[in-house]
Amino acid sequence: xxxxxxxxxxxxxxxxxxxxxxxxxxxxxxxxxxxxxxxxxxxxxxxxxxxxxxxxxxxxxxxxxxxxxxxxxxxxxxxxxxxxxxxxxxxxxxxxxxxxxxxxxxxxxxxxxxxxxxxxxxxxxxxxxxxxxxxxxxxxxxxxxxxxxxxxxxxxxxxxxxxxxxxxxxxxxxxxxxxxxxxxxxxxxxxxxxxxxxxxxxxxxxxxxxxxxxxxxxxxxxxxxxxxxxxxxxxxxxxxxxxxxxxxxxxxxxxxxxxxxxxxxxxxxxxxxxxxxxxxxxxxxxxxxxxxxxxxxxxxxxxxxxxxxxxxxxxxxxxxxxxxxxxxxxxx
Amino acid sequence: xxxxxxxxxxxxxxxxxxxxxxxxxxxxxxxxxxxxxxxxxxxxxxxxxxxxxxxxxxxxxxxxxxxxxxxxxxxxxxxxxxxxxxxxxxxxxxxxxxxxxxxxxxxxxxxxxxxxxxxxxxxxxxxxxxxxxxxxxxxxxxxxxxxxxxxxxxxxxxxxxxxxxxxxxxxxxxxxxxxxxxxxxxxxxxxxxxxxxxxxxxxxxxxxxxxxxxxxxxxxxxxxxxxxxxxxxxxxxxxxxxxxxxxxxxxxxxxxxxxxxxxxxxxxxxxxxxxxxxxxxxxxxxxxxxxxxxxxxxxxxxxxxxxxxxxxxxxxxxxxxxxxxxxxxxxxxxxxxxxxxxxxxxxxxxxxxxxxxxxxxxxxxxxxxxxxxxxxxxxxxxxxxxxxxxxxxxxxxxxxxxxxxxxxxxxxxxxxxxxxxxxxxxxxxxxxxxxxxxxxxxxxxxxxxxxxxxxxxxxxxxxxxxxxxxxxxxxxxxxxxxxxxxxxxxxxxxxxxxxxxxxxxxxxxx
Numbered sequence: 001x002x003x004x005x006x007x008x009x010x011x012x013x014x015x016x017x018x019x020x021x022x023x024x025x026x027x028x029x030x031x032x033x034x035x036x037x038x039x040x041x042x043x044x045x046x047x048x049x050x051x052x053x054x055x056x057x058x059x060x061x062x063x064x065x066x067x068x069x070x071x072x073x074x075x076x077x078x079x080x081x082x083x084x085x086x087x088x089x090x091x092x093x094x095x096x097x098x099x100x101x102x103x104x105x106x107x108x109x110x111x112x113x114x115x116x117x118x119x120x121x122x123x124x125x126x127x128x129x130x131x132x133x134x135x136x137x138x139x140x141x142x143x144x145x146x147x148x149x150x151x152x153x154x155x156x157x158x159x160x161x162x163x164x165x166x167x168x169x170x171x172x173x174x175x176x177x178x179x180x181x182x183x184x185x186x187x188x189x190x191x192x193x194x195x196x197x198x199x200x201x202x203x204x205x206x207x208x209x210x211x212x213x214x215x216x217x218x219x220x221x222x223x224x225x226x227x228x229x230x231x232x233x234x235x236x237x238x239x240x241x242x243x244x245x246x247x248x249x250x251x252x253x254x255x256x257x258x259x260x261x262x263x264x265x266x267x268x269x270x271x272x273x274x275x276x277x278x279x280x281x282x283x284x285x286x287x288x289x290x291x292x293x294x295x296x297x298x299x300x301x302x303x304x305x306x307x308x309x310x311x312x313x314x315x316x317x318x319x320x321x322x323x324x325x326x327x328x329x330x331x332x
Numbered sequence: 333x334x335x336x337x338x339x340x341x342x343x344x345x346x347x348x349x350x351x352x353x354x355x356x357x358x359x360x361x362x363x364x365x366x367x368x369x370x371x372x373x374x375x376x377x378x379x380x381x382x383x384x385x386x387x388x389x390x391x392x393x394x395x396x397x398x399x400x401x402x403x404x405x406x407x408x409x410x411x412x413x414x415x416x417x418x419x420x421x422x423x424x425x426x427x428x429x430x431x432x433x434x435x436x437x438x439x440x441x442x443x444x445x446x447x448x449x450x451x452x453x454x455x456x457x458x459x460x461x462x463x464x465x466x467x468x469x470x471x472x473x474x475x476x477x478x479x480x481x482x483x484x485x486x487x488x489x490x491x492x493x494x495x496x497x498x499x500x501x502x503x504x505x506x507x508x509x510x511x512x513x514x515x516x517x518x519x520x521x522x523x524x525x526x527x528x529x530x531x532x533x534x535x536x537x538x539x540x541x542x543x544x545x546x547x548x549x550x551x552x553x554x555x556x557x558x559x560x561x562x563x564x565x566x567x568x569x570x571x572x573x574x575x576x577x578x579x580x581x582x583x584x585x586x587x588x589x590x591x592x593x594x595x596x597x598x599x600x601x602x603x604x605x606x607x608x609x610x611x612x613x614x615x616x617x618x619x620x621x622x623x624x625x626x627x628x629x630x631x632x633x634x635x636x637x638x639x640x641x642x643x644x645x646x647x648x649x650x651x652x653x654x655x656x657x658x659x660x661x662x663x664x665x666x667x668x669x670x671x672x673x674x675x676x677x678x679x680x681x682x683x684x685x686x687x688x689x690x691x692x693x694x695x696x697x698x699x700x701x702x703x704x705x706x707x708x709x710x711x712x713x714x715x716x717x718x719x720x721x722x723x724x725x726x727x728x729x730x731x732x733x734x735x736x737x738x739x740x741x742x743x744x745x746x747x748x749x750x751x752x753x754x755x756x757x758x759x760x761x762x763x764x765x766x767x768x769x770x771x772x773x774x775x776x777x778x779x780x781x782x783x784x785x786x787x788x789x790x791x792x793x794x795x796x797x798x799x800x801x802x803x804x805x806x807x808x809x810x811x812x813x814x815x816x817x818x819x820x821x822x823x824x825x826x827x828x829x830x831x832x833x834x835x836x837x838x839x840x841x842x
Contacts, residue, residue, distance in 0.1 A: 002829040003836055013824075013832050017662055021822035063713075090768050118711040125714030127764065132714075189769060212834055277835060 012282025014273060023165075023287070027248035028269050035245040036267040040084045040138060045244050051237065052263045054080070054255075055141040063124055066117050072139055080143075081116065083123040084136040089186040091128030093119055094142060094156070106155055106183045143263060146256035148229055152176045152192075154218035156183030157255055160196070160234065163271055163283065164250045166296050167242035169235050169307040170286040172196040173278040174203055174228070179218045187274040192216060194223045195279030199312030201231025207277045234262050235304035241267055243300065286311060340820050344813040351809030358804060368799035374407060374613045375548055377586060379444045381596060383604035385436035390600035395589040396420070396444055398427040404448040404586055412443035425590040440601065450584070462541075462564055465534040477511035478535045485536075492538055492565040493579070500561075500577030503529060523559040526574045527592070530561070539564040542592060543571070545585040548610040555608035557588050557595065633802055646679060648801040649792040651811045653678055656791055658818050660784050665827025668781040669761045676751045677781070678788030683749040686789060692732065692747045693755075693782060699728050700759035701766075708763075722756040 008015070014023070035041050046053045057079055058072040073079060077098060083091040093116070094106035102112040120137045122128070129135040142157075149158040156177030163171045173193045177183045180190030187193045192213060194206035205214045205224040215222055228234065238252040241264060251271025254262050276282055289310055290296070297303050358364045381394055399406045411418050416431040431442055470478050485502060489495035502512055515532060516525060526542045533540040541564075544557040560581070562569040571581045581587070589595065596604045633644050653675035660666040668674050681689035703724045707717055729747050736744030758781065766774035791797060800807055 001833055003833045005824050005829065007836055008824055008829065008832055011832075011835050013828075013835055015822075015824040015828045016665070017825060018822040021820065114711070121713055127714050128768075207834070210831060210834060277832065280835065282835070 008282075009284075012284035012286070012288075013276055014283045014287070016273065018284075019270075019273060023249040024270055027166075028250075029246075032246050033269050036247065036250075036269045037087075038084050039082065039086075039266055040136060042245070042264075042267050043138075046241075046264050049240070049244055051240060051244065052260055054143055054257075054263050054265065057139040057141065059084075060120055060124065060137040060139070063121055066120050066124070069117055069120060069139075070113060078142040080138075080140050081120060081123070082138050082140070083128040084138055085126075085129035085133065086123075086135075087128075089184045089189065091119075091123055092184070094183065096142065108155070143255045143265075144258045146229070146258050148226065148256065149174070149176065151219050151221045152194075152216050152223060152226070154179050154183070154216070156181070156185060156191075159185045159265055160228070160254045160256070161271065161275060162235075162238040162252045162254070163275060164238050164242050164252055165287050165290050166248050167239055167300070168290050168296060168303045168310075169198065169238045169252075170290060170311070171275050171279055171281070171283060172198060172238075173275045176206070176216060176223070178208070178216070180209075187272065187278070192223065193274055193278030194226075195275075195281070196228065196231075197312075198235070199308045201228040201234070202226065203228070204279065207274070210274075210277065212280075229256075230262065232304065232308075235307060236300050237262055237264065239300040239303040239307070340816055344816045347809040347813035347816070351806050351813070354806040354809075355800075355804040358806075364803050366800075368795045374447055374449050375404075375584075375586070375610055376613060377446045377448065377546065377548065377608065377610045380607045380609070381442045381444070381604050382607075383440055383598050384602040385433075385438060385440050386601055387437040388435065388600050390433050390436040390440065391598065392416075392431045392440075392442065392601075392604060393597045394429045394431070394442075394444060394604075394606070395593065395595050396427045396429050397446060397448075397586055397588050398422065398425065404450055407447040407449060409447065410443070410445040412445065416442065426593065436601070448586070461566065462539040464537045465539055467537060468531060468534050470535065473514060477514045478532055481511045481515065481532065482536050492563060493570055495536065495538065496533070496540075496561075496563045496570070496572055497577055497579065499529070499532065500572055500574070503532075504575055504577055526559045526561050529574060533563060541569075541590060543590050544588045544595070545581065546588050546608055546610070547582060548584045548586060548612075550610070550612035552608070552610045555610060557608070560587075562590075633805060644805075645798065645802060646682075648805060648808065649798060650675060650679070651808050651815075652797060652801065653788040653792050655811050655815055655818075656788050657784060658815055660787070662818060662821060663823075663825060665825030666780045666784055667777045668784050669758050669765075669777050670754070670781075673754050673758060674781050674784035675788055676754050677785035678792055680750045681785065681789040682793055684746040686786065688744055688746065689789070690782065690786065692744065692750065693785070695732060696725060696728050696747070696750065696755055697759055697762065697778065700725055700755065701763055703728075704759050704763045718756065718760055721759050722753060725752050725756045725759065 035045060040056075040059060043053050043056060057076060058068075060066060060069065060072075078094075078096050080095070081093045086092065093111075095103040095111075095116075096106050097104050099110050102110045103116065104110050123135055123137040126132045126134045145153070145157045152158065153176055158174055158176045160172060160174050162169045173195050175185040175187060176192040176194065177185050178190055178192055182189065185191050187207070190209060192206040192208045195204040196202065197204060203224055203226040205212065205222075206216075207213065208217055214224065234254060237254060241252045242248070242250055245267055247267070247269055249269075249271075251268030253265040253268065255265050257263050273283075297306060359366045379394065379396070381392065383390075383392065396409075397404065397406075411429060411431075413431055416433045419430045421428050421430065429444055481499070481502065485495060485498045488498045502508070503516060505512065508516065515528060523542065530540040530542060541562050543560045543562050545560045546555055546557055548555070559574060561572045561574045563572070564570075570579060572579055573582070596606055598604045633641055633648075636644070654672060657668075657672060657675060661668070661671075677689075677693060684692060700721065704721055707720055707724075712720060729750065729752065732747045733745050736742075736747075758778075762774050762778055765777060
């Protein structure tokens with residue numbers, strides 16, 4: 001069953017061609033792409049601006065340095081290896097703890113140090129980078145996500161993706177890993193995406209494999225109605241990221257660390273479109289509203305407030321079930 | 333939803349008008365054909381000459397077909413003879429290829445290859461009519477036999493043509509009379525019997541000669557020349573089957589040489605052996621007409637050397653394939669491995685044909701994927717692993733060629749035409765997608781690539797499309813215009829109507 005183009009346009013759904021032609025190309029100057037495509041550069045920029053990011057343990061730049069991986073990991077119980085130029089979650093290995101004979105990955109598999117070294121050298125040779133260019137491998141802190149998402153996650157770290165247009169957050173979703181997504185928070189790989197009402201920071205029900213779901217496929221818990229703690233601050237954080245890299249159409253990925261609070265995981269110059277499904281709302285109308293604004297405030301706080309005001313129409317809110325409300329109060 | 337900026341549309345319109353305008357002018361004013369004409373049968377005939385050289389200087393003369401002789405139009409010829417010097421010359425009615433080398437030892441193999449198309453009418457009136465032969469001094473008992481035979485035949489005929497037919501009928505009769513039995517001694521159809529006929533015809537002062545035909549069959553490997561009889565009737569040479577007496581040349585025969593001279597002579601080596609092979613192909617009649625139509629040669633690519641033409645035949649189809657890729661990716665939303673990989677696969681399909689192309693592609697990629705899985709365990713670095721996959725792909729291709737040759741599936745031999753680097757990259761990318769995104773995505777993109785390749789083949793291999801871009805290359809400006817316009821298409825992709833199908837339902841729910 002297909003949907004008619006007219007209906008899609010009515011709903012304000014932005015398609016791939018429109019995203020590329022009308023938003024990414026005019027809003028995101030090519031020369032700024034390296035700032036977000038290189039996660040190391042993004043991390044440095046964020047740190048300089050005082051934005052919290054996962055702690056960097058080390059960078060492996062050359063094949064020779066691969067041998068130093070063991071030394072770099074000394075005393076680290078858990079960590080993440082990721083390519084500096086990876087996209088769509090490719091090439092990311094999450095290690096949760098050490099085991100005799102190796103490391104345990106977040107998906108439960110035990111890997112040897114040699115396998116990790118091979119993975120790092122694959123990253124260096126550009127296997128996971130855009131266009132296959134030689135790359136660097138980052139070793140960084142594993143995020144221990146805040147317990148708020150515990151019952152909605154299977155074997156991975158959920159993250160919050162916001163689309164920020166001209167510095168104003170326009171849409172957000174939380175991406176919940178599933179068994180099928182192998183712990184990855186990537187909708188394309190089978191994670192659940194749940195929209196977030198921008199004004200309240202409460203989740204709406206989700207999409208999984210392009211279908212509507214009300215419950216997490218692995219944990220069976222209801223998705224809608226979860227209030228994300230510190231939502232105001234998260235919105236400000238997302239708005240600030242625009243200043244960081246200067247891209248006017250930006251995807252911001254944030255994780256909630258149990259101890260350190262929200263950390264910016266990565267920025268994306270070509271954020272995907274599934275967020276519209278997760279929110280059951282097209283981006284176009286919201287983007288148009290921002291476009292129509294005479295002026296956009298300089299302060300990130302004001303921009304976040306603007307977003308919460310502009311996109312707070314009641315229709316977007318999903319009624320929170322009493323059960324969820326109760327559960328949330330207890331766990332918060 | 334196109335952008336407001338009008339410059340793309342203006343540019344596209346300009347290109348469109350220029351392209352169509354030039355093509356219109358060429359077709360209307362210069363008379364270049366808009367439609368491809370039918371295909372003509374083109375024979376490729378090869379003579380393989382083999383001899384043992386003694387170590388010193390070696391020379392070899394091979395009689396080769398002269399175009400004026402009969403029955404064909406030469407489209408091209410090659411002399412394949414590594415280090416030999418080559419000259420061709422006309423000697424009488426025959427052409428000679430003269431090869432020479434300073435030093436040669438051991439087995440020498442030389443090739444003469446001719447591409448030609450049969451031509452029905454024989455216009456060799458420009459040749460001087462031969463002198464009437466003198467009546468030979470027939471020894472007895474032949475003299476009286478010839479006289480008696482000619483007397484009978486003369487009574488049954490009105491002119492040279494009917495005379496010859498009558499003579500041949502008697503000569504080839506099942507129950508010949510005594511005169512004929514005496515005269516024909518040798519087996520009918522042999523060169524010797526043709527020589528006898530010429531000798532007898534001289535008694536009536538009719539000019540006659542022996543010609544050597546190569547009967548051609550598609551796929552023929554070891555053909556040989558057959559003697560044929562020609563008589564001159566004052567205007568032109570008439571041909572006759574020396575056995576049946578039927579007039580004319582047989583279908584699919586090439587007059588290789590005339591007269592009793594040797595086919596091949598060698599010096600500095602053993603006597604040479606000649607083997608003939610032939611194969612039938614097809615080519616545009618337009619191409620054959622290029623010599624006749626000056627406009628065609630001047631204003632289309634037909635003026636270029638043939639091998640350059642062949643390169644452009646392929647190159648000019650590529651933008652069409654690229655436009656198709658743009659359409660399928662940006663308007664339909666098909667996912668493929670690599671942007672233009674399917675176009676290159678489609679080009680390979682031109683040679684392999686569709687069914688074999690698909691079979692071979694799937695075979696190579698499937699085997700490649702299996703072997704690539706194994707390579708995964710060896711933990712190779714990226715570039716060496718790519719090189720290993722490339723080597724494996726080539727080995728798979730060799731394996732398929734050898735196996736299919738054993739099985740007699742000659743079409744599968746064309747596997748060698750696949751772009752192996754592209755195939756290696758496809759195998760590598762497919763296995764990466766498999767690993768990272770699962771088998772579903774890998775197969776989806778693999779199938780997408782194959783689908784685009786097949787569609788690309790179907791479009792690029794259209795005779796009309798090929799003809800149009802070749803005769804009117806300016807039509808590529810129109811393709812460019814379409815590409816520019818599609819470059820500004822920001823509407824939905826067909827696949828997105830499926831992807832976002834739940835958007836409407838979801839809204840009502842919430």
